[in-house]
Amino acid sequence: GQNIDQPTEMTATEGAIVQINCTYQTSGFNGLFWYQQHAGEAPTFLSYNVLDGLEEKGRFSSFLSRSKGYSYLLLKELQMKDSASYLCAIMDSNYQLIWGAGTKLIIKP
Amino acid sequence: KAGVTQTPRYLIKTRGQQVTLSCSPISGHRSVSWYQQTPGQGLQFLFEYFSETQRNKGNFPGRFSGRQFSNSRSEMNVSTLELGDSALYLCASSSLQVGTSLPDTQYFGPGTRLTVL
Numbered sequence: 001g002q003n004i005d006q007p008t009e010m011t012a013t014e015g016a017i018v019q020i021n022c023t024y025q026t027s028g029f030n031g032l033f034w035y036q037q038h039a040g041e042a043p044t045f046l047s048y049n050v051l052d053g054l055e056e057k058g059r060f061s062s063f064l065s066r067s068k069g070y071s072y073l074l075l076k077e078l079q080m081k082d083s084a085s086y087l088c089a090i091m092d093s094n095y096q097l098i099w100g101a102g103t104k105l106i107i108k109p
Numbered sequence: 110k111a112g113v114t115q116t117p118r119y120l121i122k123t124r125g126q127q128v129t130l131s132c133s134p135i136s137g138h139r140s141v142s143w144y145q146q147t148p149g150q151g152l153q154f155l156f157e158y159f160s161e162t163q164r165n166k167g168n169f170p171g172r173f174s175g176r177q178f179s180n181s182r183s184e185m186n187v188s189t190l191e192l193g194d195s196a197l198y199l200c201a202s203s204s205l206q207v208g209t210s211l212p213d214t215q216y217f218g219p220g221t222r223l224t225v226l
Contacts, residue, residue, distance in 0.1 A: 004151075030211075033214070033215075041219070042199060042217035042218060042219050042220050043152075043199070043217050044217070045214055045215070045216060048214060087151070087152070089152075091212075094165060095165075095211050095212055096154060096157065096165045097142070097152075097154065097215065098154075099144075099151040099152040099153075099154075100151055101150060101151040102151060
């Protein structure tokens with residue numbers, strides 16, 4: 001079957017760094033996406049990884065290891081506005097997105 | 110470019126009724142996907158349309174259906190509503206990966222929040 005695991009909730013302090021992990025088992029792999037979703041709003045695209053390694057985009061970085069079925073999203077210099085849910089999604093062999101349940105990130109001052 | 114738009118934003122229906130939701134994709138995007146999101150659940154894939162054809166379908170009962178028009182706008186319909194259909198329904202559009210008919214990054218609309226009483 002297809003499975004994507006993320007921690008349900010994480011807490012971090014403003015100004016700190018946090019790493020949100022995502023492990024997956026899917027039928028085929030055509031890329032991994034991270035989205036941010038604020039409460040009551042639609043998900044917004046953050047990053048896309050299809051090859052192993054680290055992709056950096058400002059304060060956000062995403063890492064992928066296809067052999068380990070593992071990715072993480074790294075958020076640096078945390079701001080209060082980063083409080084949101086972070087969704088990991090895999091594009092499977094049918095080019096369909098399979099979604100994790102999301103990680104709710106709480107930022108404390 | 111204008112983003113993905115969905116109408117209506119909020120809807121209240123009673124059990125047994127049917128509902129139609131509308132989605133207008135980003136200009137030039139021909140792939141439209143629909144998702145259901147409930148508290149504590151990940152996004153559940155309903156279906157994807159491309160060039161007026163359903164290309165992929167999730168594991169939802171036949172009460173959930175959709176269509177896409179020649180201008181890429183899409184509608185989804187839910188018949189015989191049940192309490193469990195209360196959810197946020199999200200539409201996402203994407204362009205194609207260069208040189209292919211495969212979907213690229215998905216961009217979401219604001220969603221329609223459906224409440225079934």
